[in-house]
């Protein structure tokens with residue numbers, strides 16, 4: 001039986017560090033951030049819907065999506081954000097399910113689906129996607145998130161704090177967690193914990 005694990009966490013919490021480690025171990029990782037880009041590639045249904053909603057001015061000269069303009073448009077406009085989400089989420093869910101089915105056919109015991117904004121989606125829709133068996137949350141103190149994200153993106157604290165304030169709170173996220181991967185130590189400690197969780201799933205001794 002295949003188990004589908006959703007991996008989530010706030011900005012800078014360490015999701016990518018965990019999922020890169022899992023990929024190296026040949027555990028299938030479905031990245032919904034990548035799918036989110038694929039569903040709006042030129043000539044896609046998703047891009048056509050975005051143009052219908054936001055106008056052709058949302059495109060670059062070469063016909064691709066002007067992501068930074070779209071980001072600006074939805075950043076301070078909740079209605080535009082909802083409109084965008086109602087276009088993207090069904091397309092992302094559909095493709096995610098397709099990929100899960102492909103891995104299930106290969107009889108993979110474990111599939112990881114990285115969904116950064118899973119808790120926000122659950123809160124908004126009041127439903128947990130049916131394909132998820134367990135939710136794993138990567139967690140660290142908010143101040144650590146700010147420090148790591150600021151350094152990684154060479155960004156300013158104010159922007160990272162604003163993004164954090166728009167995401168689910170740490171407590172809200174933890175309330176949905178079947179497993180918590182704590183990331184308030186070193187990367188090595190993070191990966192040892194992750195390995196233990198994987199071993200438990202695959203019934204290897206820890």
Ligand code: ATP
Pocket residue numbers: 009010011012013014015016017018116148149152183184185186187188190
């Ligand atoms: P985002 O949602 O913003 O993409 P993320 O949850 O994927 O972030 P990562 O990219 O894995 O987070 O980690 C954020 C930054 O913090 C990266 O530069 C990563 O190398 C670093 N980092 C992660 N865990 C640790 C740790 N335990 N100690 C030090 N640095 C860490």
